[in-house]
Amino acid sequence: MHTSLPTETQAPRIVVPDDLVQRLEEQTGVTVCFFDASGTPVEPGVSPALQGLVREVLDAGEDRVLSVPDGLAGAWLVRQRGRPTLVAGALLAGLGPAGERLGRRLLGAVSEAIRTRFAQAELAGQCESLSGALSQSFEELSLLHNVGEVLRVTRPVISLMQYVCEELCATTGAEASVAYLPGVSGGRPTLVTAGVLPVPTSDLPRLFDHVLEVAPESILVNNQCRADPLLGRFSLTLEQLVAVPLMLGEGPTGTLALFNRPREEFGSPDAKLLRSSANATAVFVENRRLYDELQAMMLDLVRALVSSVDAKDPYTCGHSERVATTCRELAVELGLPDEQVERTYMAGLLHDIGKIGTPEAILCKEGYLEPEEREIINQHPVIGGNILKGIRQLEAVRHAVVHHHERLDGSGYPDGLTENAIPFLARIVGLADAFDAMTSNRPYRPTMPLHEVLAEIDRHAGTQFDTGVVEAFRRIDKKHLMEHYAASADTTPTDPLRR
Numbered sequence: 001m002h003t004s005l006p007t008e009t010q011a012p013r014i015v016v017p018d019d020l021v022q023r024l025e026e027q028t029g030v031t032v033c034f035f036d037a038s039g040t041p042v043e044p045g046v047s048p049a050l051q052g053l054v055r056e057v058l059d060a061g062e063d064r065v066l067s068v069p070d071g072l073a074g075a076w077l078v079r080q081r082g083r084p085t086l087v088a089g090a091l092l093a094g095l096g097p098a099g100e101r102l103g104r105r106l107l108g109a110v111s112e113a114i115r116t117r118f119a120q121a122e123l124a125g126q127c128e129s130l131s132g133a134l135s136q137s138f139e140e141l142s143l144l145h146n147v148g149e150v151l152r153v154t155r156p157v158i159s160l161m162q163y164v165c166e167e168l169c170a171t172t173g174a175e176a177s178v179a180y181l182p183g184v185s186g187g188r189p190t191l192v193t194a195g196v197l198p199v200p201t202s203d204l205p206r207l208f209d210h211v212l213e214v215a216p217e218s219i220l221v222n223n224q225c226r227a228d229p230l231l232g233r234f235s236l237t238l239e240q241l242v243a244v245p246l247m248l249g250e251g252p253t254g255t256l257a258l259f260n261r262p263r264e265e266f267g268s269p270d271a272k273l274l275r276s277s278a279n280a281t282a283v284f285v286e287n288r289r290l291y292d293e294l295q296a297m298m299l300d301l302v303r304a305l306v307s308s309v310d311a312k313d314p315y316t317c318g319h320s321e322r323v324a325t326t327c328r329e330l331a332v333e334l335g336l337p338d339e340q341v342e343r344t345y346m347a348g349l350l351h352d353i354g355k356i357g358t359p360e361a362i363l364c365k366e367g368y369l370e371p372e373e374r375e376i377i378n379q380h381p382v383i384g385g386n387i388l389k390g391i392r393q394l395e396a397v398r399h400a401v402v403h404h405h406e407r408l409d410g411s412g413y414p415d416g417l418t419e420n421a422i423p424f425l426a427r428i429v430g431l432a433d434a435f436d437a438m439t440s441n442r443p444y445r446p447t448m449p450l451h452e453v454l455a456e457i458d459r460h461a462g463t464q465f466d467t468g469v470v471e472a473f474r475r476i477d478k479k480h481l482m483e484h485y486a487a488s489a490d491t492t493p494t495d496p497l498r499r
């Protein structure tokens, strides 16, 4: 059920200022009366002569002043918003023929006073209305500004929708707000709520399906939901609802809604505010989808590149992906923000990208490496850094790639950095890299048992590995990590001696 919104063209209510009538009557001796646009007097007890004159004025559409048996009568159309909305009448009794000219001037002055007063009242009304509209616009702009402030494309969609719902409740005074996306690009439905819902959460998808059905591309405002044959079925406490579609792509994809505001009906300002919020949300969701697609494409490209490196050496297949997985687990455990977590994952994926420049004869050589061969293979962090040079977005990743073989005691390479001089991401990658190396099979000896690997990592905490990263590693569920490794497509081992 659609409920019509209040319009701007409704006839204004006639309010006759008492003080005006009293003042005019006291100062001029006239009797002043008012009539509505159909000629009905606002107050009873009007003289028949004046009543007749008012009808004449309404029929003719113009003002008149006439001599009547007991004096002079005048009637004037009063216009509001450009159209006649009432008639003012005045009766001046007790004038002789000699006083008629003076009486007409007096009635003219009375009519001017009345018109001026109503014009002032209309202006005051317009000011009030403009003030209300300004206040509404301010609230709308304020909400959109607040939403705009948090519209970072890296922000998760759910987090943004939650923020919008909470802001809507705070701005409109609605008891609850809901954002619903049945599923973007085949994804799972997203339902975000704020406030106290009058409808069970499980019923919301069905309710919004109904809203989209009856108002696919328009605003739904209903202040009497319980009387609605369909909406009334959902809940006894669902009284009021405003809903607008979230327009994604070519058509409505979701809904943004407000529920219940007991002390005031929802109206067009609320609907307008909701529409603006829905538009901002829809633009964000679409941008986020494009961003995710770009991210996924970049990850696929990086994986393809990394695979080409891993493919050079059968013992390193899957190594980069496993290191990246461990890096992500460590970053999460260390409490890094989401963007840093993904950056650490990327660093894990790319850490050995420099091996693309290592001759296969050395990379694939079985057994121990000669010193000069080790020197060549040890150039891979620098080569990797050179490959990533100039990619602004991967600058932090590049530093991790260059320094992932540094050790806290300065015995690592390529620069022999110590302690905090080693980039933090590089310290995370360093531990993840060593863990994968030790837990992988080698051609000349089997995988080290997990407890030995963990003891080895503990033993080198503070000399090779960052103690904070080691502590985070202790807290990680290693069984889960190994299961993740096992689930990888190819777990062919790396050879730690050639790292």
Ligand SMILES: [Fe+2]
Residues within 6 Å of the ligand: 351, 352, 380, 404, 405, 433, 499
């Ligand atoms: Fe490496």
